[in-house]
Amino acid sequence: xxxxxxxxxxxxxxxxxxxxxxxxxxxxxxxxxxxxxxxxxxxxxxxxxxxxxxxxxxxxxxxxxxxxxxxxxxxxxxxxxxxxxxxxxxxxxxxxxxxxxxxxxxxxxxxxxxxxxxxxxxxxxxxxxxxxxxxxxxxxxxxxxxxxxxxxxxxxxxxxxxxxxxxxxxxxxxxxxxxxxxxxxxxxxxxxxxxxxxxxxxxxxxxxxxxxxxxxxxxxxxxxxxxxxxxxxxxxxxxxxxxxxxxxxxxxxxxxxxxxxxxxxxxxxxxxxxxxxxxxxxxxxxxxxxxxxxxxxxxxxxxxxxxxxxxxxxxxxxxxxxxxxxxxxxxxxxxxxxxxxxxxxxxxxxxxxxxxxxxxxxxxxxxxxxxxxxxxxxxxxxxxxxxxxxxxxxxxxxxxxxxxxxxxxxxxxxxxxxxxxxxxxxxxxxxxxxxxxxxxxxxxxxxxxxxxxxxxxx
Amino acid sequence: xxxxxxxxxxxxxxxxxxxxxxxxxxxxxxxxxxxxxxxxxxxxxxxxxxxxxxxxxxxxxxxxxxxxxxxxxxxxxxxxxxxxxxxxxxxxxxxxxxxxxxxxxxxxxxxxxxxxxxxxxxxxxxxxxxxxxxxxxxxxxxxxxxxxxxxxxxxxxxxxxxxxxxxxxxxxxxxxxxxxxxxxxxxxxxxxxxxxxxxxxxxxxxxxxxxxxxxxxxxxxxxxxxxxxxxxxxxxxxxxxxxxxxxxxxxxxxxxxxxxxxxxxxxxxxxxxxxxxxxxxxxxxxxxxxxxxxxxxxxxxxxxxxxxxxxxxxxxxxxxxxxxxxxxxxxxxxxxxxxxxxxxxxxxxxxxxxxxxxxxxxxxxxxxxxxxxxxxxxxxxxxxxxxxxxxxxxxxxxxxxxxxxxxxxxxxxxxxxxxxxxxxxxxxxxxxxxxxxxxxxxxxxxx
Numbered sequence: 001x002x003x004x005x006x007x008x009x010x011x012x013x014x015x016x017x018x019x020x021x022x023x024x025x026x027x028x029x030x031x032x033x034x035x036x037x038x039x040x041x042x043x044x045x046x047x048x049x050x051x052x053x054x055x056x057x058x059x060x061x062x063x064x065x066x067x068x069x070x071x072x073x074x075x076x077x078x079x080x081x082x083x084x085x086x087x088x089x090x091x092x093x094x095x096x097x098x099x100x101x102x103x104x105x106x107x108x109x110x111x112x113x114x115x116x117x118x119x120x121x122x123x124x125x126x127x128x129x130x131x132x133x134x135x136x137x138x139x140x141x142x143x144x145x146x147x148x149x150x151x152x153x154x155x156x157x158x159x160x161x162x163x164x165x166x167x168x169x170x171x172x173x174x175x176x177x178x179x180x181x182x183x184x185x186x187x188x189x190x191x192x193x194x195x196x197x198x199x200x201x202x203x204x205x206x207x208x209x210x211x212x213x214x215x216x217x218x219x220x221x222x223x224x225x226x227x228x229x230x231x232x233x234x235x236x237x238x239x240x241x242x243x244x245x246x247x248x249x250x251x252x253x254x255x256x257x258x259x260x261x262x263x264x265x266x267x268x269x270x271x272x273x274x275x276x277x278x279x280x281x282x283x284x285x286x287x288x289x290x291x292x293x294x295x296x297x298x299x300x301x302x303x304x305x306x307x308x309x310x311x312x313x314x315x316x317x318x319x320x321x322x323x324x325x326x327x328x329x330x331x332x333x334x335x336x337x338x339x340x341x342x343x344x345x346x347x348x349x350x351x352x353x354x355x356x357x358x359x360x361x362x363x364x365x366x367x368x369x370x371x372x373x374x375x376x377x378x379x380x381x382x383x384x385x386x387x388x389x390x391x392x393x394x395x396x397x398x399x400x401x402x403x404x405x406x407x408x409x410x411x412x413x414x415x416x417x418x419x420x421x422x423x424x425x426x427x428x429x430x431x432x433x434x435x436x437x438x439x440x441x442x443x444x445x446x447x448x449x450x451x452x453x454x455x456x457x458x
Numbered sequence: 459x460x461x462x463x464x465x466x467x468x469x470x471x472x473x474x475x476x477x478x479x480x481x482x483x484x485x486x487x488x489x490x491x492x493x494x495x496x497x498x499x500x501x502x503x504x505x506x507x508x509x510x511x512x513x514x515x516x517x518x519x520x521x522x523x524x525x526x527x528x529x530x531x532x533x534x535x536x537x538x539x540x541x542x543x544x545x546x547x548x549x550x551x552x553x554x555x556x557x558x559x560x561x562x563x564x565x566x567x568x569x570x571x572x573x574x575x576x577x578x579x580x581x582x583x584x585x586x587x588x589x590x591x592x593x594x595x596x597x598x599x600x601x602x603x604x605x606x607x608x609x610x611x612x613x614x615x616x617x618x619x620x621x622x623x624x625x626x627x628x629x630x631x632x633x634x635x636x637x638x639x640x641x642x643x644x645x646x647x648x649x650x651x652x653x654x655x656x657x658x659x660x661x662x663x664x665x666x667x668x669x670x671x672x673x674x675x676x677x678x679x680x681x682x683x684x685x686x687x688x689x690x691x692x693x694x695x696x697x698x699x700x701x702x703x704x705x706x707x708x709x710x711x712x713x714x715x716x717x718x719x720x721x722x723x724x725x726x727x728x729x730x731x732x733x734x735x736x737x738x739x740x741x742x743x744x745x746x747x748x749x750x751x752x753x754x755x756x757x758x759x760x761x762x763x764x765x766x767x768x769x770x771x772x773x774x775x776x777x778x779x780x781x782x783x784x785x786x787x788x789x790x791x792x793x794x795x796x797x798x799x800x801x802x803x804x805x806x807x808x809x810x811x812x813x814x815x816x817x818x819x820x821x822x823x824x825x826x827x828x829x830x831x832x833x834x835x836x837x838x839x840x841x842x843x844x845x846x847x848x849x850x851x852x853x854x855x856x857x858x859x860x861x862x863x864x865x866x867x868x869x870x871x872x873x874x875x876x877x878x879x880x881x882x883x884x885x886x887x888x889x890x891x892x893x894x895x896x897x898x899x900x901x902x903x904x905x
Binding site (some may be wrong): 071072073074076077078079080082086093117131165166167168171279280376378379380381383384385386387389390399400403417420421424425426429430431433434435436445446447448449 | 469500501507508509510511514515516517519619650652653697750751754755758759762769773777779780781783786788835838839841863865866867868869894895896898899900
C-alpha cells in the first residue's frame with residue numbers, strides 16, 4: 001500500500017488543537033487577573049495596559065491560527081456543530097456571563113466597584129486609564145466603552161482575516177472600527193477632558209434617546225458655539241444627512257458602516273450571525289416590536305420636549321419624566337444591552353437591531369420606500385441552497401427572494417453583504433440605482449413563462 | 459378538478475406543484491420515498507460541513523405545503539399501472555390519478571467495478587448518500603473519490619473539512635477536462651492541490667477491495683497502485699432514475715422520452731427534470747440535463763401544459779455555475795472544452811491564478827458566443843443579451859464592466875483584461891468606464 005500524506009495532515013490537526021488549548025488557558029489566566037482586580041485593590045496603569053495588550057495579542061494570535069494558513073475564501077466549516085457557535089454548552093456559559101455583566105453594569109455598578117468616594121474593584125482598576133484620558137476617575141461607562149471598543153477592534157481584525165478576499169467586508173470593517181474608536185470612544189473622552197459636553201457625533205436620535213432630554217439640550221445650549229454646533233449637527237443628522245445617505249445607499253451606510261451597536265454585531269457577533277430566526281413568525285414579531293418601539297420613542301420624545309418647553313411634567317395624564325425613565329430602563333438598557341448583546345450566543349448578533357432599534361425602524365422605512373438600494377438577484381443562477389438565509393444576521397429569508405429571481409428590498413436589511421459573500425453561485429449583489437427605483441422588486445427572473453400571452457420570457 | 463400526482467419532490471416536482479396551484483384548483487399530491495419535505499439537493503454538502511443544518515436547506519417552511527393545499531406522501535411508488543391510471547405504493551396503497559408527472563430524478567452511475575456494492579461506497583445525490591457518508595466518517599482513515607466532475611470535488615471538500623485525508627482519482631489529464639477548456643481545468647487542478655487534497659490524474663479505478671467484512675478496505679487503480687481507504691465516492695456522473703419504469707409501455711431510452719410539451723408517449727403522463735429525455739434536442743442543449751434550473755423551468759412549463767395553456771419547453775441560452783472549493787465558476791452560452799474552428803477564444807487570467815475570463819467567439823464574424831468565468835461573477839442578463847444580439851467581440855471587451863457582478867469595491871482587473879486583449883489581437887480598445895446600475899439598465903432596455 002502506498003504511503004500517502006496522512007501523517008502530515010494529522011500533525012497539523014494536533015498542532016491546531018494544541019494552539020486552541022493554549023489560547024484558552026491564556027485567556028483564562030488573564031480573565032482571572034480581572035476577577036482578582038474585582039476583589040483586591042489594584043491601581044496600576046502598567047498592569048492594566050499590559051493586561052489589555054496581552055488579551056489583544058492572544059485574540060489576534062487566535063485569529064491568525066484560525067484563518068492565516070488557509071486559502072482565501074468562505075470559512076464556515078463546523079459553524080453549526082461547534083459548541084460555541086452552535087448553541088452548545090459554551091454558548092450558554094458565555095450567554096450567562098455576558099448577561100450577568102450587563103445586569104451588573106446597568107443596575108448594580110457599585111458591585112463592580114463604582115463609588116463616589118473612590119472606586120474599587122474592576123472600575124477602580126480602570127481609574128489610571130481614565131485619568132490618563134480625561135483626568136477623572138473611571139465610571140462604569142468608561143470601563144464598558146473601553147472593553148466595547150477593544151472588542152470591535154480585535155474581533156474586527158479577526159473578521160478582516162476571515163473575509164480578506166472580500167474588499168467590501170474589508171472596508172466596511174475598517175469603517176466600523178474607525179467610527180467606534182474615534183467618534184464613540186476617543187473624541188468624547190477628550191472632549192470631557194477639555195470640559196466640553198460629551199458627544200458622539202455619529203449617534204443619532206432616536207437611537208440616542210436622550211438627545212431631546214432637557215438636561216442634554218440645556219447642556220448643549222450652555223456650551224457656547226461648540227454646543228450649538230453639536231445641536232445643529234444632531235438635527236442635521238436626523239433630518240438631512242441620514243435621509244440623503246439612506247436614499248443613496250440604503251440604511252447600510254449607518255447600520256453596518258458607522259453604528260456602534262452594528263459594529264459590535266458585525267465583529268464580535270459575527271460568529272453568531274447564523275443564529276437569527278428566519279421563520280415567518282419571527283418576521284411578524286419583528287414588525288410588531290420594532291414599530292412599537294419606534295412609536296413609543298416618538299411619544300416619549302414629544303413628551304419630554306413638551307415638558308421642556310412648557311415646564312409641565314404631565315402630558316395626557318402621563319408623567320413625561322417617569323415615561324422617559326422607564327423607556328431608558330426597558331428599551332435603552334434591558335432590550336439593547338442585556339438581550340441585545342447578552343444573548344448573542346443564543347439568539348444571534350442583531351436582536352436589538354432587528355426587533356428593537358427605533359433608528360433602524362426609521363431607516364428601514366426610508367430604505368423600503370425612498371432608496372436606490374436593493375440586493376440584485378443574478379438571473380436564474382440560484383440553486384436554493386440557503387447559505388444566504390442562514391448567514392443573514394437579520395433573519396431575512398434571502399433565499400425566498402433569490403430563488404424567485406426577485407431583487408431584495410427589506411426594511412430590516414443592514415447591507416452587511418454576507419449573503420452575497422457566502423453565495424456559492426454568484427447570485428447576489430448589493431447595488432444602488434435610481435432608474436428602476438419604483439419597480440426594484442417587481443421582476444421575477446426565474447419565471448420564464450408569461451401568463452397572459454403564453455410566451456417564453458427572456 | 460383533476461387528481462394530479464407527482465412522483466418526486468425535488469426541484470422539478472415541487473416547482474410543477476407550485477405552478478399548478480397558482481394556475482388551478484386541481485388536487486395535487488407529491489410522493490417521495492427520499493424525504494418527507496423538499497430540500498435543496500445541491501446543499502447537502504453544506505449540512506455535512508456544518509455550514510447549515512438539514513432544516514436550513516429546506517427552502518419552504520413545513521407549513522407551506524398544507525397552506526397551499528399540496529399533499530405530501532412519504533412513500534415509495536413500486537409500480538405504475540398506466541392502463542388503469544393507478545400507482546401502487548410500497549405500503550400497499552393503490553392511488554388513482556388523472557394526470558401523472560414523473561420527476562424521479564437521477565441515480566449515481568456505477569460502471570460495474572468489482573466491489574462497487576460494498577459498504578462504504580456511495581455517490582452523492584440522495585439524502586441517504588449523505589447519511590452514508592456521515593456514518594462512514596467516524597472511522598475513515600482515507601476517502602478515495604473517483605471521478606473528475608462537479609460532485610467529486612464537493613465530496614473531496616466535505617471530507618477535507620473533517621480532516622479526513624482525501625484522494626481524488628481522475629481519468630482525464632486535468633480536473634473536469636471534458637467540460638472546461640485546458641487553462642481553466644489546470645487552474646482547478648492546482649487549486650485542489652493548494653488545499654492539500656491529493657489529486658491523481660490520468661488514472662482510472664480498477665477495483666474496490668473488500669476488507670474482509672463486506673466493507674471497503676482499499677482500491678486498486680489502473681496504474682496498479684493500491685490505496686488503503688475505508689470509503690469510496692463514486693462520482694462519475696448520474697443517469698435517469700427510471701429502473702422501476704422499465705418493461706412498461708412507457709417509452710424510454712436513457713431517460714423517459716418526452717416531446718417539446720414534456721408529454722410522454724402515454725396520454726396524461728408527463729416527465730420533467732433529470733429523468734426526462736427530450737426527443738428533439740434544442741440547439742446548444744443536451745437531451746438530458748441534470749441541472750437545478752432546467753428542472754425548475756420544466757416544472758413551470760409542465761404546469762402550464764397541464765392547465766391547458768400549452769407551450770413548448772425552451773430553456774434559452776445555456777448557463778450554469780458551480781464552486782470548486784474557493785473558486786466560483788459561471789458559464790453563459792457556448793464554451794466547448796476543445797475550442798476549434800469555427801470557434802476561437804480570448805483567455806485572460808489574473809495574476810493570482812484564481813480568476814479568469816474567457817470569451818468565445820466566431821473566428822470569421824467575431825460574434826460573441828460564450829463567457830467562461832473563474833473567480834469572477836458576471837451578470838446573467840447582460841451576457842445573454844450580448845449573445846442573443848450577436849454582439850461583436852470588440853464591443854463586448856469595451857463594455858465589459860456592464861457585466862461585472864462582483865461585490866462592490868472588488869479588485870479592478872478590467873484594465874489588465876483590456877490591455878491583454880489589445881496586445882493579443884492588436885487592437886486599441888479603450889475601456890468604457892460606465893459601470894453603474896443605471897448604465898446597466900440603459901443597456902438592458904435598449905433595443
